[in-house]
Amino acid sequence: MVTITDIAASLGVTPSTVSRALAGSSRVKESTRLAVEKRAAEMGYERNVVASNLRKGRSNMVGIVVPRIHREFFSNVIGGAESVLNQAGYNVIICQTMESLDAEIKALKALRNYRVAAVFLSHAIECKNGSHVREVLGNDLPLVQFDRVFPDLPGAKIVGANCEGAFTATKHLISQGYKRIGTIAGFMTSQAYVERLAGYRLALESAGMTFDPSIVFEDSIVRETGYEACKKALEAGCDALYSTGAFSALGAMDALKEKGIRVPEDFGIVATSNESFTSLMSPSLSTLGQQPFEMGQAAARAFLEGRTNTEVIPMELHIRQSSNRNK
Amino acid sequence: MVTITDIAASLGVTPSTVSRALAGSSRVKESTRLAVEKRAAEMGYERNVVASNLRKGRSNMVGIVVPRIHREFFSNVIGGAESVLNQAGYNVIICQTMESLDAEIKALKALRNYRVAAVFLSHAIECKNGSHVREVLGNDLPLVQFDRVFPDLPGAKIVGANCEGAFTATKHLISQGYKRIGTIAGFMTSQAYVERLAGYRLALESAGMTFDPSIVFEDSIVRETGYEACKKALEAGCDALYSTGAFSALGAMDALKEKGIRVPEDFGIVATSNESFTSLMSPSLSTLGQQPFEMGQAAARAFLEGRTNTEVIPMELHIRQSSNRNK
DNA sequence: GGCAAATATACAAACGTTTGTACAAAAATC
DNA sequence: GATTTTTGTACAAACGTTTGTATATTTGCC
Numbered sequence: 276m277v278t279i280t281d282i283a284a285s286l287g288v289t290p291s292t293v294s295r296a297l298a299g300s301s302r303v304k305e306s307t308r309l310a311v312e313k314r315a316a317e318m319g320y321e322r323n324v325v326a327s328n329l330r331k332g333r334s335n336m337v338g339i340v341v342p343r344i345h346r347e348f349f350s351n352v353i354g355g356a357e358s359v360l361n362q363a364g365y366n367v368i369i370c371q372t373m374e375s376l377d378a379e380i381k382a383l384k385a386l387r388n389y390r391v392a393a394v395f396l397s398h399a400i401e402c403k404n405g406s407h408v409r410e411v412l413g414n415d416l417p418l419v420q421f422d423r424v425f426p427d428l429p430g431a432k433i434v435g436a437n438c439e440g441a442f443t444a445t446k447h448l449i450s451q452g453y454k455r456i457g458t459i460a461g462f463m464t465s466q467a468y469v470e471r472l473a474g475y476r477l478a479l480e481s482a483g484m485t486f487d488p489s490i491v492f493e494d495s496i497v498r499e500t501g502y503e504a505c506k507k508a509l510e511a512g513c514d515a516l517y518s519t520g521a522f523s524a525l526g527a528m529d530a531l532k533e534k535g536i537r538v539p540e541d542f543g544i545v546a547t548s549n550e551s552f553t554s555l556m557s558p559s560l561s562t563l564g565q566q567p568f569e570m571g572q573a574a575a576r577a578f579l580e581g582r583t584n585t586e587v588i589p590m591e592l593h594i595r596q597s598s599n600r601n602k
Numbered sequence: 603m604v605t606i607t608d609i610a611a612s613l614g615v616t617p618s619t620v621s622r623a624l625a626g627s628s629r630v631k632e633s634t635r636l637a638v639e640k641r642a643a644e645m646g647y648e649r650n651v652v653a654s655n656l657r658k659g660r661s662n663m664v665g666i667v668v669p670r671i672h673r674e675f676f677s678n679v680i681g682g683a684e685s686v687l688n689q690a691g692y693n694v695i696i697c698q699t700m701e702s703l704d705a706e707i708k709a710l711k712a713l714r715n716y717r718v719a720a721v722f723l724s725h726a727i728e729c730k731n732g733s734h735v736r737e738v739l740g741n742d743l744p745l746v747q748f749d750r751v752f753p754d755l756p757g758a759k760i761v762g763a764n765c766e767g768a769f770t771a772t773k774h775l776i777s778q779g780y781k782r783i784g785t786i787a788g789f790m791t792s793q794a795y796v797e798r799l800a801g802y803r804l805a806l807e808s809a810g811m812t813f814d815p816s817i818v819f820e821d822s823i824v825r826e827t828g829y830e831a832c833k834k835a836l837e838a839g840c841d842a843l844y845s846t847g848a849f850s851a852l853g854a855m856d857a858l859k860e861k862g863i864r865v866p867e868d869f870g871i872v873a874t875s876n877e878s879f880t881s882l883m884s885p886s887l888s889t890l891g892q893q894p895f896e897m898g899q900a901a902a903r904a905f906l907e908g909r910t911n912t913e914v915i916p917m918e919l920h921i922r923q924s925s926n927r928n929k
Numbered sequence: 930g931g932c933a934a935a936t937a938t939a940c941a942a943a944c945g946t947t948t949g950t951a952c953a954a955a956a957a958t959c
Numbered sequence: 960g961a962t963t964t965t966t967g968t969a970c971a972a973a974c975g976t977t978t979g980t981a982t983a984t985t986t987g988c989c
Contacts, residue, residue, distance in 0.1 A: 350673075551877070
């Protein structure tokens with residue numbers, strides 16, 4: 276492998292001059308810079324980034340820590356972040372925590388030891404607060420949290436517009452003429468689910484409808500619990516559901532199909548989701564989609580521009596068959 | 603940050619002794635090793651991997667190059683590889699090529715400059731052969747290709763059992779009593795699709811059925827072309843299809859629904875796919891699934907064990923409603 | 930106890946870059 | 960033309976490790 280010392284020797288200058296020339300420093304003459312660049316190209320030089328990183332005490336890598344890489348949501352965030360970071364000359368190093376706090380700490384330590392330029396983080400479910408992050412990362416290393424964020428940690432945060440999104444989704448159901456709209460809610464230990472429930476409530480109240488806790492079905496995010504929730508909703512006289520999850524909505528559809536209830540004629544349903552299957556099933560499922568790719572891009576841009584504010588990424592309402600009575 | 607020099611000073615030994623102690627070298631006394639380890643822990647020492655990598659000329663990172671991170675298949679491969687590599691003390695650095703040859707070359711160069719321990723690669727569609735890889739990576743850097751591989755390149759290769767899988771899927775349709783089985787095939791420029799077609803043909807012929815090119819519908823991998831292919835298949839008197847793609851099978855389902863043809867009673871269908879929606883739709887779609895997570899794990903193990911053979915990962919036949927007449 | 934062998938540690942160079950300081954040459958000022 | 964200023968390059972140290980060689984210490988043996 277050819278080094279700057281080789282180039283320097285071949286041109287009769289010093290390595291420092293070559294280094295500066297290649298870095299575009301104003302301290303080297305235009306003519307020597309061109310000579311260096313020419314020779315470097317001829318000799319097929321490429322900077323040893325490891326040496327460069329050691330000397331600079333910082334690398335051009337960004338660490339991304341997620342619970343599981345292969346979840347549709349996270350892989351899209353990573354994809355979005357990578358596409359922006361790559362343009363800016365950064366590479367991406369990935370760690371998955373498998374939802375374990377210990378693994379998250381281990382990953383953060385590894386990234387710190389790699390002297391990454393920044394860490395993008397969506398917390399493991401086991402994490403109850405961000406104290407471990409502060410401890411490991413210190414205050415110098417830029418941190419961008421996304422989706423699962425702790426407000427007490429410094430740095431940029433990228434979150435979905437949960438409240439606003441749920442509001443829009445519920446409003447949509449109201450506008451379609453549904454009269455008794457329940458919700459399949461998630462775990463109230465998670466900020467995102469709390470916000471969605473708030474948005475749902477706000478939409479009802481702003482339309483003069485009463486918020487009825489008896490048709491709020493909490494802790495339902497998988498197919499089976501969605502199925503159960505929907506059966507209860509039917510017993511309680513609901514004619515629509517806003518679901519905070521995609522799989523729970525799928526379960527709800529199972530229940531509706533079983534009872535022979537027509538969707539969307541007799542019952543409307545909107546799910547919060549990024550899952551691709553929602554658009555493919557029949558009837559296709561109306562969804563309130565987070566935009567993970569955009570969140571990843573936003574995280575990258577927040578880091579590149581040195582911002583530390585909280586950015587809210589709007590959710591997109593996809594009106595499909597399951598809630599569209601007009602068509 | 604505390605360095606080995608700090609530890610050495612605090613113990614009155616030299617950095618080299620500390621380094622060897624922490625590396626578990628037999629050249630340091632048991633008692634000093636313990637003392638070093640104790641002090642290192644006390645002082646909160648963590649190895650500067652950048653310096654270590656520079657000195658060793660090799661890092662403990664593995665580069666993974668894929669067309670797009672957020673494709674379900676690739677994100678699963680990455681997830682599988684990461685889970686194994688992480689256990690072995692490696693971290694994963696990811697590059698996406700967006701199917702561009704130039705981006706693939708750029709990514710490989712970046713990884714080489716990071717002095718990664720190995721490169722796992724699934725080629726961009728633009729690549730017609732592996733010559734660029736050889737040029738950039740040289741012969742020292744271990745290469746593991748997966749899914750989209752070039753046989754002319756050295757190193758381990760992890761591929762799906764395309765021929766065998768298609769054989770099994772087609773056999774399954776035959777066993778269900780379907781009499782005229784067509785196939786929605788992909789592009790014959792891709793090795794994987796060629797192999798699947800071969801498997802399909804083999805299954806027919808081994809069952810004494812004739813291979814009929816007029817019911818081989820090539821170049822159909824999206825929903826629209828799948829829809830068209832299915833209509834043609836129906837005109838040609840088919841009562842079943844083996845589809846090489848999931849989305850084309852979805853299109854086929856559209857066509858069948860439109861014509862009011864019952865699945866699986868009057869028509870059977872099996873798709874090759876890793877897409878999760880296949881199990882969620884109704885009727886659920888029988889699939890021949892590649893096992894991307896396992897492929898990622900296999901790639902990692904091939905690297906860790908220094909193997910350079912070609913490993914074939916079996917495909918899994920998921921018999922669901924779309925082809926199950928017995929139930 | 931003296932010598933050789935084995936063991937444990939110290940020394941120093943190296944990995945390839947970056948960057949502060951020093952110095953030389955050229956240009957500008959009087 | 961001598962002095963100051965600017966510009967361009969050289970020198971050398973540093974980043975924190977690893978590792979070959981040399982040296983000091985201990986051990987074993989007669």
